[in-house]
Amino acid sequence: MKIILVGCGTIGATIISSLVSEGHDIVAIDSDADFLNSITNVYDVMGLCGNGADSDVLEEAGADTADLFVAVTGSDELNMLSCFLARKMGAKYTIARVRSPEYNDKSLGFMKDNLELSMCINPELLTARELYKILKFPSAVKIETFSRGNLEMIEIRLKSDSTLDGMSLMEMRKTHKAKVLVCYVRRDDEVFIPDGNFRLKSGDWVGITAAPGELQKLFKSLGVYQKQAKNVMLLGGSRTAHYLADMLLESGGSVKIIERNPEICERLSEALPKAVILNGDGAEQELLLEEGLRSLDAFVSLTNTDEANILLSIFASGQSVPKVIAKVNREELVRMAENMGLDSVVSPKAMVGDVIVSYARALENSKGSNVETLYKIADGKAEALEFNVRADSKVIGVPLKELQIKKGILIAGIIRNRKTVIPVGDDMILAGDSVVIVAADQGLRDLDGILR
Amino acid sequence: MNKRFVFYMLGRILVIEAVLMLLPFVVGLIYSEASTWWFLLVSSATFVVGLGLMLLFKKSDKTLFAREGFAVVALSWIVMSLFGALPFYLSGTIHSFTDAFFETVSGFTTTGASILPNIEALDRCMLFWRSFTHWIGGMGILVFMMAIMPSESGRNVHIMRAEMPGPVVGKVAPRVRETAKILYLVYIVMTVVMVLFLWAGDMDLFESLVHTFGTAGTGGFSTRADSIGGYSAYSQWVITVFMLLFGVNFNLYCLILIKRIKAAVKSTELWCYIGIVAASVIAVTINIATTMANVYGNFSDVVRHSAFQVASIITTSGFSTVDFNLWPEFSKMILVVLMFIGGCAGSTAGGLKVSRVMMMFKGIYRDLRRMIHPRSVSSVRFEGKTLEKATLHSVNGYVVVYMIVFFAIMLVISLEPFGLETAFTATAACFNNVGPGLGEVGPAGSFAGFSNLSTWILSFAMLLGRLEIFPVLLTFSPLTWAKK
Incomplete structure (x- = not known):
């Protein structure tokens, strides 16, 4: 896809880095030549120095043929104006960063409609929502929601005195009797997609999906349950x-x-x-x-x-x-903060990057891939992908335990009629379901791609 | 310095060169020449060495910074020339390896300077390879590699910058690979068109190919010792026009391709280039018409010869239709100046490049104005945009380094017993990738008389000129290879 991005600050750079690795053709526009140079030196993109709301610049960037136009400069007004112009020139979809609270109330809808914006992103609001989710369920260090809130994946960190230390996943399910599914384990720099024999270790970051209520059960049984932070x-x-x-x-x-x-x-x-x-x-x-x-x-x-x-x-x-959360934007520092014992770290920059990448993926749906949404999980080392199951898929109607699934891939949840099924071996995928897949290898484009 | 990755890339280049070497082999088979088997042999050897390097350094960190970009480009060109020289040397076509290396570097750098006194005696496969190196070197082999192979590293813009000539290297497509593909597409289409034009004249297919390669890369190797002089006026005009076309910035052709003709026509560099060519042709024509009226029969011949020589020298091709060594001093001086100006940035031509010269003059003009109005604030504009100070600085810096290197090389060459004119123009001809100079090394002469030392130095000068000095200098600087 051809994507034009205006504004190469920290957020812009993060977005470019994710989009480039997805294989899109990117034109980056910024009025600061130094910023642009630092981008074009590192990523394979075309740089254009100029004002993103200048129609000459947009024309040179080829806004008329762009599939997606993203404006993330520091100025809301500039973002809206350049998106509007690009849209009028023929860009198919536009995304503007609009973060001032004045614009983010009732007027947002009116503005979006009249400026023909496909999406407005507000990093601060995204961050606040993420923080709010964690504060509602403080036992988790991170919470991701899939399928319009129908499935939640939470990440916890095993403390050094955790009773789960050394326990295999099969034993865990027996002792604690909670219907949860461990989707990934992050240990040091590695990510595992575990099977029943996988043994947990203290210090692991563990991603879990569960039916509503089951998580509380697990945490209470573990003795680490925390009530909503008030x-x-x-x-x-x-x-x-x-x-x-x-x-x-x-x-x-x-x-x-x-x-x-x-x-x-x-x-x-x-x-x-x-x-x-x-x-x-x-x-x-x-x-x-x-x-x-x-x-x-x-x-x-x-x-x-x-x-x-x-x-x-x-x-x-x-x-x-009991619960401490730090906002850390710089990627290097996130890792350092975790090593210093901070469990919950949120990074607004990375969040915005994820939102735009998943939007770009969704746009590609029409072009062969049927990924509904994509989330980077486990520190960006694994992906959770949501697929709509088409009637011609090869995975339909076969019990999961009989499916020959590739290594490093796990079915984290099946959403059927807005109800979430945390799958076990006897469950089947049916046409019309939404399926959330966790994959350590990146670049899965089709649900059938999980099969060996 | 990521040495492993540099060696890995060298391996890739050698593999590509090995494949390209099969073309002269096929030509040799068609004309059933015995020497063609050397190509098969050298090609296999090159392939084995290349593959060996690739396998040996396969597991390397694929990050590429500016310094690796420089090193990959400079070393590739050197290694490529070393292997490319082998068929000439092994087959006995050229007796000393130094001379064979000179001839090959001259080919790859699209210089066209030759140490061969008797070209007609060469086998056709050798002639083909000699000219084909022009074609490969014209647009650059690393750019070619990027176009056909998936990239290993996201940062190969550093390689492209080091290989493509000109003060600023712009991309025409968002991705390096797409840019490389478009550039080669334009290059190939223009080459094919030119071959057809020449073939329609008095050249056979083989001659058309050889001369097209020489023109496309702005190289200048011919099949005959008197270059284009023996061909019809039609062929001479075709070559004149195409030499000028290949001296234009290829980005402009890409702009035309994506239907932005207006932007292409607005290029000030293009108009300046056309202006210089037109002015030079007129000046040389008048000069020759008044002083040498008895030598050239009618006026149209005078115009044709002036236009051909001017086009050949400004695009740094180095073909000739007459021995311009015999021309009056004024015309010779114009040609010498044109050698230094060279073609447009982003073309296959050598020299300082028109855009660089323009930027330099604009900078000088601004400085002069500032002397009269010490408080004036003014920016230098180029191609409708304000020039960044850094670009202007780097242009000035480049010209200074260019002069220093030029005179250093000339100092060594002046050890030869040929006089100042020869020493100066031989250096200028090699360093600017023109080919023939004046005096001993004029269109009728050759570089055969030079000692081994000078031959090596001039080979080096050609590489410096083609890669615009810095990649080669930096690769041989300990700073680049230091651990820190």
């Missing part, structure tokens, strides 16, 4: 904090936000009358302790500096806050 402290009054506080307050929680800039505090207190807004430096440990750090359910650090987020989260973990 009392939450947010560090940094960014847009993400704003969105997240909104969601938490709506569900009846209590929220404290610490922000250094008095003007931002002022604005937040106007917008979120129910929240406690504190003007102060989050790096001051005194302040954190004074505001009841030790009695919190969860601590989320959302400042603009990755390093500060990591360090303060480590401090909060040390003060035995």
Whole structure:
């Protein structure tokens, strides 16, 4: 597919890196030649220096023949304008990053329709939603939802004293009697798609799918169940904090936000009358302790500096806050933070990349592939793909235990009539189902591709 | 420095060269020449060495940075020339290996300088290979490799930059591989058209092919010692036009291909190139018509010869229809200046390139204006866009390095007992990939009289010129290979 991308900042670069590895033809536009150079030196894309809302530049980039046009510059207005122009020139689909809260209320729909935007993405809102999901179920370090929320895959980390250490998956199912399915195990730099004989180790990151209610059962049985976090402290009054506080307050929680800039505090207190807004430096440990750090359910650090987020989260973990989440954008630092003992790390940049890649994949559906959605899981080392089962598929009507499935591939869930089946050997895939497949090898394009 | 990957890429290049070497073998079979078996032998040997390198270094890290790009390109060209010289040497066509290497480098770098005094005596398969190297070298073998083989690394834009001539290398398609494919498509189509044109004239198919290869790569090897002089006026005009066409930036042809003719016609480099050619043809025509009226019969001959020589020299091809060594000094001087200017960036021609010369002059103009208005702020514009300072700097830097290297080479060449004119033009002809110079190395002469040392130095000069100095210099600099 031919994709044009405007804005080569950190998010732009992440998107380009994922799209290039998917094999798309990409033209990158940015007004800063240095940014462009750093991109074209590393990725096989065409760089164009100029304003993304300049019709000459768009014409040179070939907007008239583009399949997908993505605008992710720092300016909402520029993004919308360039998407609008590209659409008028003939680009088939357009995606704009629109992150200002003013645009993200009721006006969004009107704007989307009239600017003919295929999608608006708001990294801050995406991040806030992700954080909210984790805070609702704090035993998980990460939660992915598939098939419009019908199937959830959660990632947990086995603590060093976990009772699951050394246990095989078969034994786990027997002892804990919960109907869960382990989809992948990430250990150090490797990802395993496990079978029944696979033995877990403490320190593993484990991805699990389960029917509703079964997960609570497992965690209670393991003794690691945590209730929904109600009392939450947010560090940094960014847009993400704003969105997240909104969601938490709506569900009846209590929220404290610490922000250094008095003007931002002022604005937040106007917008979120129910929240406690504190003007102060989050790096001051005194302040954190004074505001009841030790009695919190969860601590989320959302400042603009990755390093500060990591360090303060480590401090909060040390003060035995049950759930600590850090926002870390830079990929290298994510890994370091995990090694330092932070379990829950969210990366807005990577999330946006995933959203756009799955959109691009969905567009390709019409071109032979029938991947409905694609998610990068296990730190980007594996993929979860959702397929609609077509009537001519070879996997229909055969019990799963009799299917000759390739190594490194697992059927994580079958969604039939909006009901989720966590599959066991006797289950069958039927036409019209949605199936979620977990694969360690990348680039699966068709459901029949899982067969040997 | 990722040495393993560099060696792996060298292996790939050798495999491709081995396959290409089968073409002269087939030509030799058609004309049933005994020497053609050397091609089969050398091709097999090259294939084995190449495959060996590939297998030996298969498991290498595939990341490619700028320094690996330089090294891959420079070493490929050297290794390619070493293996390409073997058929000439082993078959006894050329007696010394130094000379065989010179002839092959001259072929690949599309120079067309020859040490062979008697070309007519060569076997046809040898002639074919000699000219075919022009065709391969014209657009670049690494670009060819990218076009036909799936890429191993996402960063092969570094290779393309190192191999394609010109101050800024632009892509015409989002991906390097697509760009390489389009460039070769244009190249092949133009080659085929030209062969048909020549074949329709007084050349047979073999001669048409050889001269087309020489023109397409802007090389200049011919089948005859008097170059194109013995062919009809029609053939001479066809070659004149195609030489000029191959001296144009290929990106412009790609623009025409994707129906953006307006953008192509707007290119200031193109118009400057046309302007230089037109002005030179007029100046040379008047000069010759007034001083040598008794030598060339009628005026149309004068125009044809001037146009042919000007086109041949500015595109750095090096064909000739007359011995321009006998021309008046003014005309010779124009030709020498044209040698340095060369063709457009992104073409198969050598020299400094028209766009670089234009940028340099625009920079000088800006500096002069600044002397009069010390506080003026002005930017240099080129092709409708403001030139980045970095580009302007690199152009100036390139010209300085170019002059230093040029005079260093000339210093060594002046050890030869041939006088300044020969030393200067021999260096200029090799360094700019033109081919023939003036004096001893004029169109009627050859490079046969040079000592071994000079021959090696001039071979090196041709490589420096074709790859635009830096890849070769950096590859032989310890900085590139240092661990840090």
